[in-house]
Amino acid sequence: MAPLPDYIEPRWWQGAPAQDPSLFTIDCAGFSMNDADLAPGSELAERMNGTFQRxxxxxxxxxxxxxxxxxxxxAKLVMRNEMRYEAGANPRDTLEPNVYEVGAPLQAHLHYHHEMAYVGTSTTMLGFMAKTAVGMKGATFVSDNLQATDAILATDLGRKLKELGLCYHRDLTDREAFDGSEQIGVYNHWQKSMLTDDPEAALKFAESRxxxxxxxxxxxLKTRFYVSAFEYFEPLDRNLLYSSIADDGMWFDTWPKVMHLPYDQRPLKLTFGDLSEMTREEKALFVDIYDRFGVPIDWRVGDIAIVCNYRWAHGRPGITLQASEKRELGVMLGETFERVGDLPGKW
Ligand SMILES: [Fe+2]
Known part of the structure; x- marks a missing residue:
């Protein structure tokens, strides 16, 4: 199966990091990384928290x-409160206790996104840990969202997003309707998402969210969620871009078993808040805005990244591993918060 002929491929970065890696990299060779270093209040903890705040x-x-x-x-030296998975999000499979899998096939590219932008309860930060790694080949990319916000607000697309907001459309399938047929990972059953087998309870729960x-x-179960394309970030006292086309059918452009499907048969769709469609040009610009400010994180075993979900978007290219190669990232999700969207006068 091949992707649709005119799909939009992210380029991730401009070939040079949009921020100097020395601003956020801590070389741990000078630490013994023993229990004392990994305890709150240690010199390592201080350096990590200072860097994260800056x-x-x-x-x-x-x-x-x-x-x-x-x-x-x-990672917990910065991420003190981890998220507990509740109904309404997509529960993830775990790599180890409290450490989740990325939950996407390696060969698929994952567009830049802010984690859990499509629900009312999002997360403040996330952590990645390299259990196995293949260096730059398996790099994650992060995009400087302060620069991306300024850039998009200078465009007609940004002004439209500001004015109209967004609608996230998600189709949740019925586990029973899929009974006996091959499970395709992208189709999320409402029973799993809402943690109930009772359709009435699922409906009520979705409405309560x-x-x-x-x-x-x-x-x-067809759900729609209306929300701002931006989110107010208190520490900087400004609204930041908090959306991307990762929540559109485009998310699946290079996913095995889905990439050949037309967009109306994919379980996600993103429109403006008045339900008008985004043009291909608008989607291409939305991708490009993040690509302009990308920074690669090229994993080696033991590397750890903690990423503020407001200040950075994250994503990665798809890769194909050789038989001898392994790339496993553990994911941690930080404290949750209730989305407020954008605040007036905070642009
Ligand atoms: Fe993610």
Missing amino acids: VGLVYLVNTGLRDVQKMRLA GLEVEWGPQRL
């Missing part, structure tokens, strides 16, 4: 760590 990004290299639970302790809902054929 840049919204901390990248630990040369940690010497191989144990993912030790890496998690290091601010979703508009209706049933489609084969008990397809």
Whole structure:
């Protein structure tokens, strides 16, 4: 199967990092990374928190760590409160206790996005830990969202997003309708998402989370969520871009078993808040805005990154591994917050 002929391929960065990596990289070779270093209040903790406050990004290299639970302790020096998965989000499979999998096929590119922008309860930050790695080939990219926000607001697309907001359309399939047929990973069953087998309870729960809902054929649960394309970020006292085309059918452009499907058969769709469609030009610009400010994080085993979900978007190109190669990233999600959208006068 091949992608649709005119799909939009991100280029991730301009070939040079949009911010100097020395601003957010901490070389841990000078630390023993023992229990004392991994305890709150340590010199390492101070440096990590100072860096995170300044840049919204901390990248630990040369940690010497191989144990993912030790890496998690290091990440927790910044991420004090981890998120607990509740109904309404997409529960993820775990790599280890409290460490999630990326939940997407390696060969698919993952457009830049802010984690959980499509629900009313989002997360403040996320952590990545390299259990196995293939260097630059398996790089994650982060995009400087302060620059991306300024850039998009200078365009007609940005002004339109500001004025109209967005509508996230998601189709949740019925587990029973899929019974016996091959599970295709992108189709999320409402039973799993809403943590109930009762359609009434699922409906009520979705409505309680601010979703508009209706049933489609084969008990397809169709949800709509209206929200700003931006989110107010208190520490900088300004609205920041908080959306991307990762929540459109485009997310699946290079996913096995889905990439050949027309957009109206994919489970995600993003429109403006008045339900008008985005043009291909607008979508291409939305991709380009993030690509302009990209920075690669090229993993080696033991590397850890903590990423502020307001100040940075994240994504990665698709890759194909050789038989001898492995790339496994553990994911941690930080404290949740209720989205407020943009605030007036904070542009
Ligand atoms: Fe993500």
